[in-house]
Amino acid sequence: MRNTLKNTLIKKLLMYKALLKSQSSNIFGQSKSSDFDQMSYSTTRVEDLKDLSTPSIAPDGLKVYDTVRIFTGDNPARQFECGQQRGGNYRCICGLAAVNHSKFEAAFILKTQSLQQRFDLFKAGTLWKTFNMQNNINRFVNLTKETLTDELDYRNLDIYNLKKPELKTLLTETLHGIQRPPALFCPNFDNTCTTENLEQYEISNCEPLHDIVxxxxxxxxxxxxxxxxxxxxxxxxxx
Structure with missing residues (x-):
């Protein structure tokens, strides 16, 4: 009985081994939901995107270039991908304050920012230089008055005689909820949409999953x- 069971197990192991050799296996891992945990995957994702510039060669010599169009349709994934804060007065990646969400005129006037424009706005000050993927991903949180003053002054904003709460409000309104670079720009701040094959990368301004439901x-x-x-x-x- 024991030998029979042993032989059965060996046959199954050999079968699985042959199956693995004959097919390519894809293993997908899912990170935790926090921004810090998801940030650890950005470098690998960017490396994969760079490979898209290398074409596949068909038997007849035709070069086939792959184009990736990633669609993220719900929060908090959308907020993470474009570097938006979670919750708060600027929780929507459109950049409209929550108090104006029901005002259609305000929504129509506000122009949608591209990932490159969001990245440029993030880098318009000086705090971006201290951004760190390992331990400091939200650079605009818990700032001192001195730090707020330096950041706003570097952005050429009028801060004369403003108190700390007013400085904080001014920075918040300037950033429209931006807390960090778009996720796929993080490994290297010299990246652009063109160099990283991100021209087709799309993050919806609405939540279609909720809307459709x-x-x-x-x-x-x-x-x-x-x-x-x-x-x-x-x-x-x-x-």
Missing amino acids: NVVQNLITELPYHLDDNIQKRISEVL
């Missing part, structure tokens, strides 16, 4: 009231 829920709720009673009953049974 709400639209579908509204349809499910409203639709039965526009149908005959017998059809309403059948739909209710299905739902």
Whole structure:
């Protein structure tokens, strides 16, 4: 009995070994959800993107260039990817203050910033030079009055006779919630969208996953009231 079981296990091991040799295996790892944990993957992601500039050669000699279009459609993933703060008055990556979210005119006037523009705004001061992927990823948090003064002065903003709370508010309004560089710019601050093959990298300004869910829920709720009673009953049974 023991020998039979042993032989069975050996056969299974040999089968799995042959299977692994005959196929390419892809192992995917998922980091924790904090910005600090996810930041540790940025370097590897950038290295993979750089390889896209090398074309694949078809049997007839045709060169095929790959284009990556990454779509991140929900928070907090969107906030991390573009370097936005989580929550707070500027929680939306569109850059509109939460108090103005219901004001359509304010939303229409505000122009959407590209990843490169967000990166340039991050680097417009001096604090970006102390950014560190290992231990200091949010450079605009818990700043002293002296640090706030230096940062705003470097950005050529009028700070005459302002107190610390006013300085903090001015910096917050200037950054529109930007806390760090876009995730794929972090390993090297000399990177640009062109050098990193990020021209097609897209981060939606809205939350389509939430929006679609709400639209579908509204349809499910409203639709039965526009149908005959017998059809309403059948739909209710299905739902």
